[in-house]
Amino acid sequence: xxxxxxxxxxxxxxxxxxxxxxxxxxxxxxxxxxxxxxxxxxxxxxxxxxxxxxxxxxxxxxxxxxxxxxxxxxxxxxxxxxxxxxxxxxxxxxxxxxxxxxxxxxxxxxxxxxxxxxxxxxxxxxxxxxxxxxxxxxxxxxxxxxxxxxxxxxxxxxxxxxxxxxxxxxxxxxxxxxxxxxxxxxxxxxxxxxxxxxxxxxxxxxxxxxxxxxxxxxxxxxxxxxxxxxxxxxxxxxxxxxxxxxxxxxxxxxxxxxxxxxxxxxxxxxxxxxxxxxxxxxxxxxxxxxxxxxxxxxxxxxxxxxxxxxxxxxxxxxxxxxxxxxxxxxxxxxxxxxxxxxxxxxxxxxxxxxxxxxxxxxxxxxxxxxxxxxxxxxx
Numbered sequence: 257x258x259x260x261x262x263x264x265x266x267x268x269x270x271x272x273x274x275x276x277x278x279x280x281x282x283x284x285x286x287x288x289x290x291x292x293x294x295x296x297x298x299x300x301x302x303x304x305x306x307x308x309x310x311x312x313x314x315x316x317x318x319x320x321x322x323x324x325x326x327x328x329x330x331x332x333x334x335x336x337x338x339x340x341x342x343x344x345x346x347x348x349x350x351x352x353x354x355x356x357x358x359x360x361x362x363x364x365x366x367x368x369x370x371x372x373x374x375x376x377x378x379x380x381x382x383x384x385x386x387x388x389x390x391x392x393x394x395x396x397x398x399x400x401x402x403x404x405x406x407x408x409x410x411x412x413x414x415x416x417x418x419x420x421x422x423x424x425x426x427x428x429x430x431x432x433x434x435x436x437x438x439x440x441x442x443x444x445x446x447x448x449x450x451x452x453x454x455x456x457x458x459x460x461x462x463x464x465x466x467x468x469x470x471x472x473x474x475x476x477x478x479x480x481x482x483x484x485x486x487x488x489x490x491x492x493x494x495x496x497x498x499x500x501x502x503x504x505x506x507x508x509x510x511x512x513x514x515x516x517x518x519x520x521x522x523x524x525x526x527x528x529x530x531x532x533x534x535x536x537x538x539x540x541x542x543x544x545x546x547x548x549x550x551x552x553x554x555x556x557x558x559x560x561x562x563x564x565x566x567x568x569x570x571x572x573x574x575x576x577x578x579x580x581x582x583x584x585x586x587x588x589x590x591x592x593x594x595x596x597x598x599x600x601x602x603x604x605x606x607x608x609x610x611x612x613x614x615x616x617x618x619x620x621x622x623x624x625x626x627x628x629x630x631x632x633x634x635x
Contacts, residue, residue, distance in 0.1 A: 260500050261452040261530060262554060271547055271628040280631045281325065281614050284621045285318045287629055288343075291350075309356045310346040317342035321617065329609035330588045330595060336613045337585035340578050341366065343620045344402045350624060353401050363390075367397030368579070370586045378587055378594060378601040379422040379439070383579075386416050402578065406623065407543065407570040417565050421583050427559065427576035430611035431604060438600050445573050446472060446558045447548055451500050452530065459529045460517025461537055464497070465558075467510045472560060474514060477540050484513040501554055543570050549618045549630060574619040577612050584608065 276283040292311040320339035324332035345364065348354040358364060370383035388400035388411050395401055400411040425435065426444035435441040449464045465473060467486065474481040484493075486508040493513060497503040516537075518529050541558070548555040562571040584605050587594050595602045622628035 259454060260496055261454075262450075262500065271622060271630045272625075273630050273632055275632050275634045277634055280633050281321075281617065283631050284614075284617050285321070287631070288314055288621055288624055289318065291624060306349040306352075306356065310349045310359070313342045313346040313349070313359070317346065321613065324609075324613065329606050330592065333581070333588045333605065333609055334585035336609065337581040339613075340581050340616055340620075341398065343617075344398050344578065347620065347623055348395075348398065348401050348405060351405050353405055354395055358395065363394065363396050365397050366582070367399035367401070368582050370583065372590050376594060376599070376601070378583060378605065379425060380420055381583060381587070382418050382420055383583060383586075384416050384418055385413075387411060387414055399578065399582075403575060406572045406574060409543075409570050412567045412569060413565065419564060421580060423562070423564065424571075424576040424579050425604075427562070427571055427573050428580055428608065428612055429557075429573050430615055431607045434604055434607040438603055442468070444472075444560060444562075445546075446560075447555055448473075448558050449497075449501065449503070449555050451497060452533070453496055454520075454526065454530070456520070458517055458519050459526065459533055460515050461533060462493070463514040464503075464508070464511050465514060467512055470512050470514060473558060476560060477544075479516040479537070479540050482515045484515065486511045486513070489513055546572060547622065547628075547630070549615060549622065572619075574616055574623075577608075577616040577619075580608055580612065581616070 274283065274287065289311075291307045291314070317339045320335045320342065324335035324339065326332075327335065345354065345359060349356065349359055354364065365386065367386045367388070368383060369386075370381060373381050375381050385399060386397045388395060388397050388404060390396045403409075403411050425431065426441060429443075429445060432443040435443065446465060446469050451462050453460055453462060463473070470483050474483065489508055494503075494505050494508060497508075498505070518533055520526060520529055544559050544561065546557040546559055548557055557573070559571055559573065561568045563569070584595075587601070587605070595605050618631060622630065
């Protein structure tokens with residue numbers, strides 16, 4: 257009987273990893289641009305002709321993005337948004353949310369708008385999100401359609417809603433330190449590791465999570481959890497993690513182990529109990545998981561639901577980065593006095609521009625490719 261088994265949430269399959277000795281950004285764009293030349297998907301089905309039809313959008317997105325990389329961040333912020341906008345349109349076309357005629361027409365809107373406001377902090381600026389479809393039911397607003405494509409859930413609002421960036425920024429993976437030090441806010445998306453174990457009598461599932469974030473999972477995910485602080489984790493637990501993933505003992509510092517499981521009735525029941533536990537875990541997380549896009553290993557993200565206007569919704573870091581790009585792009589265009597050196601908005605905007613666009617690009621790559629692809633540098 258095996259001592260441990262892995263649980264990986266991305267439909268149980270690791271994304272492919274492409275290695276590069278150069279820039280991960282340039283390699284990601286190479287993989288996206290190659291989509292137009294694909295003859296068939298990995299599963300053998302004919303390639304969606306939209307891969308070729310959306311090539312101009314991808315080319316424009318690439319041109320914008322690489323221009324922004326070399327620009328001073330306050331100039332690059334707006335250009336990053338237009339890059340992500342074009343990538344979003346291409347993704348919507350390839351996934352069938354928009355037709356080529358939709359994309360060629362003039363009816364496709366950003367789905368977002370924001371007016372100049374007196375607030376001195378970009379997190380407090382109010383902007384509007386429009387529903388994905390117009391009064392006739394035709395798809396016409398990019399952001400809400402992107403939400404549906406990323407989460408596979410229907411956008412729940414039939415009318416416009418007003419929101420602020422403060423509601424979303426915690427899901428941006430790259431600005432956590434800035435948020436904590438300047439705004440005293442903790443991240444929402446949590447990097448975790450997981451492992452299934454068996455001792456011959458019990459089968460259980462463990463998660464290693466940063467200390468302080470235990471309740472974000474145990475109070476929401478409907479499983480019966482036991483919490484073990486790092487300082488009381490037993491030697492056997494640490495040895496199991498080292499055997500499975502080469503996790504050293506010192507990495508348990510400032511971590512906790514969450515555990516849930518089932519008792520075996522007999523040895524012959526092991527596979528049944530193990531597979532049942534996997535299904536139970538998958539159902540309990542209900543789409544609140546994502547690959548940790550920087551890693552080529554077993555770490556993944558727990559992404560808790562977000563609450564907007566009384567609705568609890570699935571969310572994704574890419575959606576937050578997209579909205580951040582929109583707000584920041586609007587600010588540097590219309591209200592540049594909000595992002596001058598010495599202000600919190602300046603520090604946060606610079607932090608986002610220096611890191612987050614490449615993260616958003618990697619998540620777009622994973623959504624555009626079948627099977628999903630991750631880029632890792634070997635430099």
